[in-house]
Amino acid sequence: MMGILNVTPDSFSDGGRYTQVDAALEHARQMIAAGADIIDLGAESTRPGARPVSAAEELDRLLAILEPLLADCEVPISVDTSKSQVAAEVLRAGCHAINDVTALDDPAMAGVIAEANAGAVLMHMRGTPRTMQAAPHYQDVVAEVRDHLCERAERALCAGISRERILLDPGIGFGKTLEHNLELLRSLPELAQLGFPLLIGTSRKSFLGALTNRDVGDRGPGTIASVATSVLLGAAVVRVHDVASAVDATRVAWAIRGGRLGEGSLE
Numbered sequence: 001m002m003g004i005l006n007v008t009p010d011s012f013s014d015g016g017r018y019t020q021v022d023a024a025l026e027h028a029r030q031m032i033a034a035g036a037d038i039i040d041l042g043a044e045s046t047r048p049g050a051r052p053v054s055a056a057e058e059l060d061r062l063l064a065i066l067e068p069l070l071a072d073c074e075v076p077i078s079v080d081t082s083k084s085q086v087a088a089e090v091l092r093a094g095c096h097a098i099n100d101v102t103a104l105d106d107p108a109m110a111g112v113i114a115e116a117n118a119g120a121v122l123m124h125m126r127g128t129p130r131t132m133q134a135a136p137h138y139q140d141v142v143a144e145v146r147d148h149l150c151e152r153a154e155r156a157l158c159a160g161i162s163r164e165r166i167l168l169d170p171g172i173g174f175g176k177t178l179e180h181n182l183e184l185l186r187s188l189p190e191l192a193q194l195g196f197p198l199l200i201g202t203s204r205k206s207f208l209g210a211l212t213n214r215d216v217g218d219r220g221p222g223t224i225a226s227v228a229t230s231v232l233l234g235a236a237v238v239r240v241h242d243v244a245s246a247v248d249a250t251r252v253a254w255a256i257r258g259g260r261l262g263e264g265s266l267e
Helices: 021-034 055-072 084-093 109-115 141-159 178-186 188-192 206-212 220-233 243-257
Strands: 002-006 038-042 077-080 097-100 119-123 166-169 237-240
Touching: 002 021, 021 038, 021 055, 021 243, 038 055, 038 097, 055 077, 055 084, 077 084, 084 097, 084 109, 097 109, 109 119, 109 141, 119 141, 141 166, 141 178, 141 188, 178 188, 178 206, 178 220, 188 220, 206 220, 220 237, 220 243, 237 243
Parallel strands: 002 038, 002 237, 038 077, 077 097, 097 119, 119 166
Antiparallel strands: none
8 A cells, every 4th residue: 555645736636735844744654554555755746737847856845854754654665756866866865666657768767776776666658747648549558558568667677676676557647548547447457467566546536537527635435446446456556645545445355356465565
C-alpha cells in the first residue's frame, strides 16, 4: 500500500494541503497508522496540463520535508521525480526508491538509481503532463504499453538496477482515454506476465469521474472499486490518497484472490 504525499501547490486532488512540514509529517503519520507500507513523496505535479518546475524548485520542496520524514517514519520513502539530478540528491539524503513517471527518459536516471542500490517504479506515459491528454491515440494500447514497459525494465536491468527492486506501472490516466484506462485494467493479468510486480495508481483520477459523474473529492467509492479490481487482477502495489479505506478493500481482494503481495521490494 503506497500512500501519496504531495508537497505541491497544484496537484489535482490535494494541491497546497501539505506544503508545510508539520502538515506533511502529520499526514504521513496518519497514512502509516492506517496501513501504508510506502510513502510516495512528490514535489512536481503531473496532473494533465501541469507546468514543469525546475530541478532547483523541486529539490527545495523535497528536501524541506524529506529529512524530517525519514527521521519520523519507519516505512520506506519513494520520491516521485523524473529528473536524475533530483533523484541523486534525494537518494543521497536517504530515500529508498524513485518513482519515475517517464520510466528513465532522463538518460542518467537508471545509473543514479543503480548506484544507490535503490528501488525503481517505471511508469508508462504518452507525451508529457502538459500534453498527454491531447487526443491520445494507440493502435493497441495494451501491446504498446506492455512493449514500452518491457523495454524500460530491460534498460533498468542493464544499468544494474536489481530485478527485485523494479516495479512496473501502466500509467492509468497518463496519456490515455477512458477506454484505454479500462482496457489496461482489464489486461493486468497479461501485464503481470512480464515478470515484475505491478503498481497501479487510480486514486481519484478523472476516468473515475467520467464513469461516476463525481468531482475529485467524491471519487472515494470509485477509487475503492478500482483498487479492489486491480488487486484481484494482479496488482502488487496500489497507490492511493485514502489509505484506510484502500487497506480494507485490498485485504478483502487479497483474501478472495488467495494470493500474496508481490515479491518486489522498494527498500
